[in-house]
Amino acid sequence: MRTHDRLRIAIQKSGRLSDPARDLLARAGLSFRESRDRLFCYGESLPIDLLLVRDDDIPGLIAEGVCDLGVVGQNVLAEQAAEREAAGQDEAYQIVRSLGFGRCRLSVAVPNEWEWSGNARLDGTRIATSYPNLLTRWLREQGIAAEAVVLSGSVEIAPRLGKAESICDLVSSGATLQANQLKEVAVILESEAVLAGPAKPFADVRADLASMLLRRLDGVLSVKA
Ligand code: ATP
Numbered sequence: 001m002r003t004h005d006r007l008r009i010a011i012q013k014s015g016r017l018s019d020p021a022r023d024l025l026a027r028a029g030l031s032f033r034e035s036r037d038r039l040f041c042y043g044e045s046l047p048i049d050l051l052l053v054r055d056d057d058i059p060g061l062i063a064e065g066v067c068d069l070g071v072v073g074q075n076v077l078a079e080q081a082a083e084r085e086a087a088g089q090d091e092a093y094q095i096v097r098s099l100g101f102g103r104c105r106l107s108v109a110v111p112n113e114w115e116w117s118g119n120a121r122l123d124g125t126r127i128a129t130s131y132p133n134l135l136t137r138w139l140r141e142q143g144i145a146a147e148a149v150v151l152s153g154s155v156e157i158a159p160r161l162g163k164a165e166s167i168c169d170l171v172s173s174g175a176t177l178q179a180n181q182l183k184e185v186a187v188i189l190e191s192e193a194v195l196a197g198p199a200k201p202f203a204d205v206r207a208d209l210a211s212m213l214l215r216r217l218d219g220v221l222s223v224k225a
């Protein structure tokens with residue numbers, strides 16, 4: 001068991017959110033000494049350490065209490081929250097702050113040649129996605145009888161492979177969709193990077209560390225806005 005006299009924040013080790021997350025923390029006055037395996041960064045200026053992980057692992061690390069906070073896309077957090085809800089588990093996370101970077105949307109995209117008359121066009125079709133819980137919830141809300149086909153990556157090529165007729169994936173510029181002859185027809189979730197924490201507040205010195213961190217982050221975020 002680790003002691004709870006230091007705060008531990010999980011961030012993406014390498015990917016779209018890594019540099020902006022490290023940048024934000026640096027601007028909030030945090031400095032770190034990196035371990036040799038580059039998985040852990042020891043906080044030098046404050047008792048706040050970093051764990052460098054895959055973004056998909058961040059909600060679980062918070063739920064298990066391995067980390068106290070995490071910088072993660074709302075898309076990842078919402079998918080894992082929806083998965084917990086579908087399994088009848090308690091709410092484990094809350095969004096502590098929206099961070100203003102990593103903006104994208106989770107959208108349904110269909111082949112360019114489809115005539116789009118509305119969501120009913122999806123009835124009886126298969127939709128490839130890495131976000132089955134968010135997609136299934138949306139399909140239910142919209143009253144669409146479509147099947148979610150789960151793929152962990154390269155979702156955009158699924159229609160060409162005949163695995164599904166359409167996709168539900170992250171979009172920012174739309175260039176990937178265009179390159180795969182797909183068009184966006186519905187937005188399921190607007191997303192940006194967030195600072196996420198556990199649903200329950202900290203009951204030890206981590207509460208003070210977290211509120212100090214938030215004061216500093218708010219200072220940085222208000223300058224940026
Ligand atoms: P990891 O190895 O950590 O699992 P990854 O491949 O899942 O990495 P990235 O592609 O680096 O993750 O994306 C991280 C996050 O960046 C996404 O979950 C999303 O919140 C955000 N993002 C912003 N724009 C896009 C985009 N166009 N495509 C994918 N993700 C985007």
Ligand code: ZN
Nearest residue numbers: 054055056057
């Ligand atoms: Zn990932």
